[in-house]
Amino acid sequence: MMLRQRRFLPNLSLLMAFDAVMRCGSVTAAAQDLSLTQSTVSRLIQTLEAQLGRPLFRRDRRRLIPTEAAQRYFRDVSAALDMVQRASMALIANPDGGTLNLAVLPTFGTRWLAPRLPHFLSANPGVLVNLATRFARFSFDAEPFDAMICFGQDDWPAARHLRLFDETLTACAAPGLLADRPVRGPRDLDGQVLLQLETRPTAWAAWFAAQGAEPPPAAQAMLMDQFSMMIQAAISGIGIALLPDYLARTEIAEGRLRPILREAVPGPGAYWLVWPPEKDDLAPLRAFRAWLATQAAAGAPLPSPGACG
Template identity: 45%
Template sequence: MFKRELLPPTALLMAFESAARHGSVSRAAQELHLTQSAISRQVGQLETRLGCALFHRVRQRVVLTDAGRVYAAELRQHFEALSAATQRVMTLGGGGEVLNLAVLPTFGTEWLIPRMPRFADAHPEVTVNFSTRSEPFDFEREPFDAAIHFGEDFWPGASCDFLLREDVVPVCSPALRDRHGLRRESDLDGVRLLHQSTRPEQWSEWFALGEVAAQQAMRGPRFEQFSMMAQAAASGLGVALVPRLLVSELLDSGRLVVLFDRALASSKAYYFVMPESRARDKLVLAFRRWLLEEAAAGAAGAVA
């Protein structure tokens, strides 16, 4: 139970958060359509209530104190949560149901979203909201009903349903293949290799799988997301190791080609994650059932 008497007026909090975010009273005044003196007065009132300074005044700028930095970060999280809650209620106000899903960015863009029209046709009353998360999180603190995760089949306080495994293959543009005469795996030694930043050992593992000596397996630019790396490869920057299922459109269009059939099988996989608190939620269970069917169909198609 929160203590209502400790909560400062919202106007004071918004004035402080805006000034903290901009590092400027004048820009906060512009954003909130107030005068600079009004913003300064509201921040001063907040500091009085809290009993500590939130800013150092340096000429025309305001610089957060240690206490101000902590408070601003906490306020921003709560304002974002309130904004998200308001959006959800507004969506519900129009009727229907809402599912908030956390997804991996490239998997969501390349694999899940192209399949979503089938779910939408089967469940026209449901609105699915997508947010990207690349790492496991606490469902108690994040406003999500479910998530799609790549890794091991474990998530504290949740169940994991297997979806798909990856087969990772080397790809590049046809022009780069022809320019360098890439016909054998050993030809890659001397070509720029593109790396996924969270999988720095992957090229070394791929070369080792074929017992190919490679002096430069760890060299080359690194990318945070597979989608960026795939586009770099399609543009001719180098050769990338990517999961085949995440570049099917680029392969079908001919912008990327698979250089060699030898694939690196990952020990990890994609999972649908459902928190224990949603174990009986009919909407989450309906999405889970549909997603598992799509994954099974996709896996069967890949084998065929």
């Protein structure tokens, strides 16, 4: 284990004062945030600068203007303080069990994972799962996550991969829209608004190919960044949604949307659990991997329609 050098580990009170000044924009606001006097906060900042051997702020009358170095330092210090706080909260809330910090795609998390998660928690008492949403890839070295459920291919750099299931796609529209403009074949989508997820640029091409057709030239694409937004837009009659089949089934069963042409056609990617190799032996992650593999392999159905919200 590397020996930690005191010079590079400022006292927590110094770091919290620095963090507060950077967040609040002034010594006065930082003092209020920390319930300290302005003179105390100023003294803590000066002590931190002395320990680091360089100024973090330019003094302009009574204002502190952060240097570029201070801006970089703040990003790392803020992330470190967040990590310490999260670890402390997890220890207090769950002193006898393990904690899994999981990043997940927003709609997948709410519509596929959340309804099934009580089963995992009941089978693994003492394990706490912290969830946060992420759209894009990140570095596990820079983010406080043990794993992520993502979509795409098995090409996350320096990570382990567990394939959950391939995505299949079903096109859906509101009953009222289909009553006005029936769809009996791919060409009937000409001139329709096709709702497109930003992260699935080839999804509609894959869907039309599975129908044995080319995308109609007059179709209009409307970009969305989340499936939940796309679903609401389709329910409102704005256009036709192309949804993962596990999402479409719920909306179809409840009558909010109707499927168009061939359902559950192959999509351009799969869902994966990814994690850094150094977390292989993390007990909560081992348990979660085993449970998740079982759920995916069994094609575990959703709870009764409407249970996912």
